[in-house]
Amino acid sequence: MDITVALIGNPNxxxxxLFNNLTGSYQYVGNWPGVTVEKKTGQxxxxxxxxxTDLPGIYSLSPYTLEEVVSRDYLINEKPDVVIxxxxASNIERNLYLATQLSxxxxxxxxxxxxxxxxxxxxxxxxxKKIEExxxxxxxxxxxxxxxxxxxxxxxxxxxxxxxxxxKSMKSFSENVENYIEExxxxxxxxxxxxxxxxxxxxLFERDEKIRDEIFVSEDEFAKINSIIDKAEEEFDDDSESIITDQRYNFVTDITSKxxxxxxxxLSTSDRIDKVVTNRLLALPIFAxxxxxxxxxxxxxxGGPINDFWADELLGERVPEAVGGFLSSMGVSDALTSLISDGIIGGVGAVLGFLPVIVCLFFLISILEDVGYMARIxxxxxxxxxxxxxxxxxxxxILIGTGCSVPGIMGTRTIENDKDRRxxxxxASFMPCGAKTDIIAMFAAMFAGVWWYSTIWYFGGIVAVVVSGLILKKTKIFSGDPAPFVMELPEYHLPSMRNVLKATYNRGKAFVIKAGTIILLCTxxxxxxxxISIYGEFMEFENASTHSILSYIGTKxxxxxAPLGFGDWMATVATLLGLVAKEVVVSTYGVVAGLGEVAAGDASLNALITSKFTTASILSFMFFNQLTLPCFAALGAMKEEMGERKWFRFAIGYQMVFSYTVALMIYQFSRVLIDxxxxxxGTAVALVILAIYLYLILRPAKKEDNKLQVSHEGVR
Incomplete structure (x- = not known):
């Protein structure tokens, strides 16, 4: 017979x-109906x-978080055959609290x-055996x-x-409380x-309003329930929810003590490690x-020799030459041969050329997640x-967004405070996701041996988040104290290569699928x-840069x-097309590389980049593409999570202004100081913008309206 099993438990x-080991590759990932919390099912x-069904990690079945609501709705409405x-086991006392509710x-x-x-x-x-009894x-x-x-x-x-x-029935309360429950x-x-x-x-005893909405209780029954609760609260001199919570903890403590x-x-080994890696003075330097x-x-x-072979020799030379030679031998027209060799292979290949870099990044981050360090971050x-x-x-x-901005934005639903969530x-999209890492790798050759190049984008994203937090939190619409943050730090353990490789594979697979669909269409x-020229004619490459539709649009x-330092037509169209997917920035250069803009016989992507950018313009170009509007998929997620159109319009307006002004300052200051x-x-304008930012950051915060609201229930 078919058996449905729910896996539930505390985070970490x-x-x-366990779910991955039991189901192997026979699992499916989606979202719970109506929410964006991930749903995992498997055979x-x-x-x-x-x-x-792998339910979200929770500490209780009280409806305080979206994960708790999803889990309890599934258990009550779907009624699985068994709950595991x-x-x-190394921290039984904390974990058994949930078990008392599940029983x-x-x-x-x-x-x-x-x-x-x-x-x-x-x-x-x-x-x-004793705990079981x-x-x-x-x-x-x-x-x-x-x-x-x-x-x-x-x-x-x-x-x-x-x-x-x-x-058997688990009696987790004292005799008096058990009597009230039976009543x-x-x-x-x-x-x-x-x-x-x-x-x-x-x-009902805890006055859980969500449960009151789900079962039928008449007015007379409600009155009787309230009188029972009032009697209990008077006896214990506490509110009903606290009575139940204390009784559960006392029950669990009594069991574990025996x-x-x-x-x-x-101190455990993890505690000793944490004394160093979470130290107030050492934590941030170690993280950096x-x-x-x-x-x-x-x-x-x-990204050095391995990527050079993969991108330059294999995808850059052997594959295009082999495909081009085959198509020519088959008598395929020049236009179609060019489309396949230079358009599809050149564009998609430019994106996939950085696959070793992306996979390595995913692999290392998966290790940090598996050993427990990411929770410390x-x-x-x-x-x-x-x-x-x-x-x-x-x-x-924001951390999730380093893989892809879409689930990162969707993950904000777990933040209860509306201001913090918006x-x-x-x-959330300010961090370098996998697609943006593709752009970072594109410029790596120009910064060979420069120690800060590979990390400036990650920490630049964090700085952008912090600066935005300072600016936005001092406005009236976002003012107020941030929501409290409670999380469990798991024990450190050696990474499971099965889990690490599976996470790396899934992220890498999503990257490749994207390259094979959206990026293919864009290339x-x-x-x-x-x-195709503006006159409607198919052109030779040497004339494309001045007469093509693409160059015409880019030039206009x-x-x-131009004030940001990358005002040529290639950079313009690459940036605009990057709104579809950030990988298109790279694939655009892959397609147009060699269209007469570089010296004859040197049509490689690196040569094109070198001829078009300076250090200042690279920094500006990179930070603009990192901080500006994300891809269309992420914009769709933003619109969904913001709910109201005015908030969505505010979000895209802020991102556009913020990214443009930051890129302008970076270019103008780098142009003077580095180049x-x-x-x-332009430098003078950048100084004025810097002064405005300093004012927005340092000005006094707007006071939140804390006037008491009076209702028929009393003062709130």
Whole structure:
């Protein structure tokens, strides 16, 4: 028979590792209906009749976050056959809080005590039999990372699904509170036959308004419930929600004190490492060194000989020559041969030419995520962001955005505060995503041996986020304290190469698919526009730069970017087409490279870049493309997350003004300081803009309107 299993657990409990090991490649990723929280489903690789759903990591079933709402809605409405609560066995006390709630829903429950290898290493002793008796549900000891005991977990899952074993009722409250819960159950007719009646009664006791909307309760029943709650609150001298919370924690503490003995005292290895890497003085320098190393290895080392062979020799020479020779031998027309060799292969090849760099970057970042360091970065930058008006919660979407801006922008839904969420949507695309890394790599040859080149874009993005936070938070529409940020720091562990390679593969695959679809279409358009003259004739390459439709459009619009230092037609059309997808910036140069703009016989992309840019104009071009409007897909995500059109218009307006003025200042100041050119009117304008920015950053913040609102319920 088909068995549906829900995997649930605290963040960093190893739940996703377990899901990946059980399902292998038989998994599918989408979004929950109506929300952007990721939904993962998959079939057990040994038995396709067993289907798993990986629910978001949560700490409780209280509806405080979007993840919690999604998880509890799934459990209550979809009613899976079995729930597996994945518990970090090295920290049982914190993890069992969720288990006390899950036991009340009425769905067969298994507690998967994960990370037992860590427990053994720490010499901890856990009496799982005693915990099993106290909780009334099955416990299976596993290690998802090492694939230990997963067969027993599956076998226990089958037994519960086939009703050969039933959970006992977990009585997690004192006798008085249990009596109040029973009174509520007996007072509401719609609860009496509901399998989740105990959980629903507890939620009614907690005055959970979301539950009140989901079950039928008459006015008389509501009055009776309120009188029961009032009596309990008077007895315990506390509000009903706090009563339940305290009772759960007391229950869990009592169980663990009798069943768990720690083998080590003092600081753990992770704690000792964190004393250094999260130190107030050392944290940021260490973070800077680590991320510098990541970008240096990706762009400086892998982007050297490996990328030279892949991009220049293989995709730049052998493939086009082989394809061109084959097409010529088949009698294909010159125009079609040019379209395939110079347009499609030249454009898409220019993007894929940097695939080794992109894959290496994804690989190294996946390692940092898997060992647990990325969680520390969020913790470290929360200190920084909070000083500048942003919550550490804002860094999570921004961090996700280094892979792709779209999920980063979508991830802002987990930020409860509307002002913080909208501000994060505006700045989330400032970080260099995989597509922008393609542009960074395009200029790498001109900065060979320059130590700061490979990392300036990452930290430049962080600086742009911080500056924007300072400016926006001092406006009335974004004023107020940032939302609190609470997160768990997982234990450090050796990376699972399976997880790292899978994450790298998925990100790299998305990059290649994008190159094979959107970029392919754009390169064909670019080729057509660059090889058809404004008179409607197919042209020879040597005349394309002056008479093509593409050069005509670029020349007419180049005045826009002239103050930024890249006012030629190629840079103009590349930047404008980059709104479709940032990779198109590279593919555009790949298509138009060799159209008569460089010396005869030297039509390579590097030669073209060298002839068109100075150090100042490269810095300006790069930062403009990094900070300006993202690709169309990301703009669509921004529009969706902003909700109202006025907020979306404000977001794109801010990004356009911010990116243009920053690029203008960078070019004008770099032109004078680096390229040793003369001070001119443009430099003077840049100084005025700098003064305006300093004023916006340093001015006093707008005070939030904190007047009390009076309603029929009293003062709020």
């Amino acid at each position: 409990s190893g739940k996703t590792t 057990y690789k040994e038995d396709k009749n067993i289907k798993f 609560d994945v518990i970090d 009340e829903i009425g769905i067969p429950l298994i507690l998967a005590f994960n990370m037992m290898d860590v427990v053994r290493k720490n010499k901890d002793q856990i009496d799982t 106290e909780l009334g549900c099955k416990i299976v000891e596993i290690s998802a990372l090492r694939n230990e005991n997963l067969d027993e977990l599956i076998e226990t899952t089958k037994q519960l699904a086939e009703k050969s074993y039933e959970n 509520i159950i007996s007072s509401v007719d719609s609860l009496k036959e509901n399998p989740a009646k105990r959980w629903l009664a507890v939620k 069943s768990v003995k720690k083998g080590r005292s003092g 060194v680590i991320m510098s190393a990541v970008y240096y290895i990706s762009i400086g080392i892998v 969020a913790f470290i930058l929360d200190r920084v962001f909070r000083r500048f008006g942003l919550s550490g919660k804002s860094f999570i979407p 501000m994060t949507v505006i700045v 064909v358009v670019v080729w057509v526009l660059s090889n 619009l180049s005045f826009i970017f 040793k050119q003369a001070f001119n009117a």
